Amino acid sequence: MKLTRRQLVVGGAGTALGAALGGAGIYELLDRLADEGGGLPRRRAGGAEQHVVTLDKVVDNGVEVLVPPLHNEVVTATVRVEETRVALREAREALEAALRRLEGEYAPEPRGLHVTVAWGLPYFSRYVPSLADQHLPVDLRASEARGRSTRALIDAIRFPSDPDDLVLEENEVAVFFRSDNSEHVRAGSKALFASLEGLFEPTSIRRGFIGGGFGGEQSLPKKMALAAGIPGAELIPDTAELFLGFTSSQKNTMGPGRIANHETIPGLTDQHPDGYFRGGTAMHLSHIFEDLEAWFLNFDFSERVTTMIRPETRVAQGTQTIAQTEEDAADVEAVKRDARRHGAFGHSASIQPASRLQEAIVGTDETPYPKGTAIPQRADFDTLDNPFFWSSRPDVDRLSNEPAAGVHFVVFNPTSDDFHRNRLAMDGVLPDGTKLPIDPRGRGAGFNAVLNATHRQNYLVPPLRHRSFPLSELL
Amino acid sequence: MVLAGLALAASACGGSEEEPAKAAAKSPSKAECPAAWKADWQKLANRIEAPVYCPSWMPDPLDGDIDGMWNNINSVDPDGSYLLGWTWYEVQSGELHVNFRGQPGNAKIPTCQEVETEAGVTRRRKVPCFADPSGTKKLGDREVKVYTRNRGADVWHVLYSWEEEGTLYAVSQHVAEPLTYAQVVESLDRITSGLVRVEPTQA
Numbered sequence: 001m002k003l004t005r006r007q008l009v010v011g012g013a014g015t016a017l018g019a020a021l022g023g024a025g026i027y028e029l030l031d032r033l034a035d036e037g038g039g040l041p042r043r044r045a046g047g048a049e050q051h052v053v054t055l056d057k058v059v060d061n062g063v064e065v066l067v068p069p070l071h072n073e074v075v076t077a078t079v080r081v082e083e084t085r086v087a088l089r090e091a092r093e094a095l096e097a098a099l100r101r102l103e104g105e106y107a108p109e110p111r112g113l114h115v116t117v118a119w120g121l122p123y124f125s126r127y128v129p130s131l132a133d134q135h136l137p138v139d140l141r142a143s144e145a146r147g148r149s150t151r152a153l154i155d156a157i158r159f160p161s162d163p164d165d166l167v168l169e170e171n172e173v174a175v176f177f178r179s180d181n182s183e184h185v186r187a188g189s190k191a192l193f194a195s196l197e198g199l200f201e202p203t204s205i206r207r208g209f210i211g212g213g214f215g216g217e218q219s220l221p222k223k224m225a226l227a228a229g230i231p232g233a234e235l236i237p238d239t240a241e242l243f244l245g246f247t248s249s250q251k252n253t254m255g256p257g258r259i260a261n262h263e264t265i266p267g268l269t270d271q272h273p274d275g276y277f278r279g280g281t282a283m284h285l286s287h288i289f290e291d292l293e294a295w296f297l298n299f300d301f302s303e304r305v306t307t308m309i310r311p312e313t314r315v316a317q318g319t320q321t322i323a324q325t326e327e328d329a330a331d332v333e334a335v336k337r338d339a340r341r342h343g344a345f346g347h348s349a350s351i352q353p354a355s356r357l358q359e360a361i362v363g364t365d366e367t368p369y370p371k372g373t374a375i376p377q378r379a380d381f382d383t384l385d386n387p388f389f390w391s392s393r394p395d396v397d398r399l400s401n402e403p404a405a406g407v408h409f410v411v412f413n414p415t416s417d418d419f420h421r422n423r424l425a426m427d428g429v430l431p432d433g434t435k436l437p438i439d440p441r442g443r444g445a446g447f448n449a450v451l452n453a454t455h456r457q458n459y460l461v462p463p464l465r466h467r468s469f470p471l472s473e474l475l
Numbered sequence: 476m477v478l479a480g481l482a483l484a485a486s487a488c489g490g491s492e493e494e495p496a497k498a499a500a501k502s503p504s505k506a507e508c509p510a511a512w513k514a515d516w517q518k519l520a521n522r523i524e525a526p527v528y529c530p531s532w533m534p535d536p537l538d539g540d541i542d543g544m545w546n547n548i549n550s551v552d553p554d555g556s557y558l559l560g561w562t563w564y565e566v567q568s569g570e571l572h573v574n575f576r577g578q579p580g581n582a583k584i585p586t587c588q589e590v591e592t593e594a595g596v597t598r599r600r601k602v603p604c605f606a607d608p609s610g611t612k613k614l615g616d617r618e619v620k621v622y623t624r625n626r627g628a629d630v631w632h633v634l635y636s637w638e639e640e641g642t643l644y645a646v647s648q649h650v651a652e653p654l655t656y657a658q659v660v661e662s663l664d665r666i667t668s669g670l671v672r673v674e675p676t677q678a
Contacts, residue, residue: 300606300624344594437594
């Protein structure tokens with residue numbers, strides 16, 4: 001399906017916020033594609049976490065794959081509430097009521113609407129600085145490494161492969177909406193950011209999609225890239241979960257259960273057994289452009305595999321889902337060896353010394369987690385935003401209406417530093433401090449050569465019980 | 476921008492106009508190697524003692540004149556393998572680059588050497604010059620294989636190759652501004668459909 005020139009506009013520049021929240025822009029195509037899910041009213045099942053979502057599973061190429069919600073949106077904002085106890089209480093009650101109304105309408109699952117509210121350091125610094133000092137989780141591992149107390153939520157940093165013009169953001173709140181039904185996503189963001197007038201001042205709207213091809217149909221990334229005329233769109237495999245042609249949501253590469261909670265890995269933070277933020281996690285949100293033409297025209301299939309996974313990985317031509325079991329996980333020595341032998345490290349392999357458990361543990365939730373278990377819970381999705389669907393600061397964010405291939409990278413790690421360790425490893429800076437002698441933007445460094453990050457920020461995702469204006473009830 | 480939108484619309488092939496070229500694409504049998512270029516292609520066929528394929532259409536402003544201003548690769552090996560390239564480049568506008576290859580009596584995909592240097596260590600490996608086969612397509616009477624990851628002079632090109640009488644021929648075009656991948660494919664379809672076989676006239 002091709003779009004008209006008017007429909008090709010991503011969204012945002014010059015668009016009023018209300019229109020942006022309700023409008024679809026290029027994503028109108030998503031609305032016209034078959035949406036799934038009815039949103040039967042149901043209460044959130046059991047857990048204390050906001051970030052954990054139960055996903056369906058499929059088996060692809062003999063590998064278990066979790067099926068992420070098709071439609072995704074993140075709205076970032078600053079808070080427009082007076083810095084008083086009364087105002088914060090009213091705001092907390094209003095937000096919580098709105099979230100509960102949404103949960104009453106849409107089951108908090110992919111068929112309904114899953115909402116995750118995350119808070120940035122500027123919120124804690126402005127509204128609850130003393131309480132934040134007292135209650136924000138302390139990352140014990142990072143504290144030991146740095147020789148000073150380090151919180152589980154820290155400012156985002158610029159990584160070696162990041163461009164100089166990367167924007168380190170300072171939003172106070174980010175709300176992440178996920179559903180198989182794009183109308184549910186739209187309804188959710190309107191309910192919180194249009195109907196709760198005056199509570200938040202949105203700073204950006206970020207939209208995207210993932211998957212849709214596990215049943216053999218043309219996937220959303222392929223359809224959307226073709227419709228938008230993205231350079232290289234024709235080269236995306238028809239059923240690819242993501243633009244780059246590989247499946248990222250394998251069960252083995254996604255942290256299971258509560259492993260990404262602040263408190264689950266023993267001794268990582270101070271939140272076990274009774275921290276205020278127990279059941280919470282850290283979230284990283286970034287936007288990254290992807291050069292699809294460079295990826296598909298400048299790397300052959302076997303190069304894409306070795307670049308994405310590991311230099312010695314061999315699979316049949318066209319394979320999209322490549323097994324990455326706990327036993328396969330690379331450790332620091334394996335990555336160093338690959339770098340010596342091949343002058344390259346694969347994207348997945350380089351991260352694994354940081355992102356996989358290096359030893360078996362029993363979590364504080366009494367779950368045994370084997371050696372090689374993945375820790376991060378990825379929730380990234382492809383986008384045509386450039387770099388956002390809408391921005392309150394179009395000049396600062398370099399907003400354009402031209403669709404561009406990219407990814408809104410959302411990931412939940414137990415702490416911000418844990419994410420930083422993963423991301424540094426992706427640039428060849430390993431957890432033991434080794435800096436591999438490979439250009440972090442070169443062909444040897446995973447697929448960094450085709451990525452270009454534009455924005456980054458770390459957030460804290462409180463547990464469900466404190467999701468609305470955390471700590472303010474203690475004022 | 477001189478070229479935007481023009482590349483596929485017009486022909487600068489030695490005075491031939493758009494309509495004859497279009498006709499050539501539709502009816503390959505009627506395509507002709509333009510008179511201004513034919514002598515050079517004939518000379519090439521005679522030199523390598525094998526048939527060569529002369530284009531009847533090239534994307535504007537390129538032409539198929541081997542001695543012309545846009546030709547920047549004209550290489551013939553002792554075994555008769557040839558590589559011809561035409562390039563137009565303009566800062567901030569983009570680049571057009573079309574290559575033609577032939578290797579008489581040899582139907583094997585040529586081998587390229589890839590050299591990578593990291594941390595002072597240089598690694599060399601031999602790899603096929605044409606990779607990532609992505610199907611075949613029928614253009615006139617000719618069935619070509621499509622390759623999307625190519626090396627050597629064909630880096631970042633889409634490449635069509637076909638075999639005739641034990642000889643591998645190829646035509647490729649660079650995917651670069653101002654053309655998209657789809658436009659390059661369209662251009663290659665048209666070039667390939669309009670190729671004219673030139674037989675050697677002396678043994």
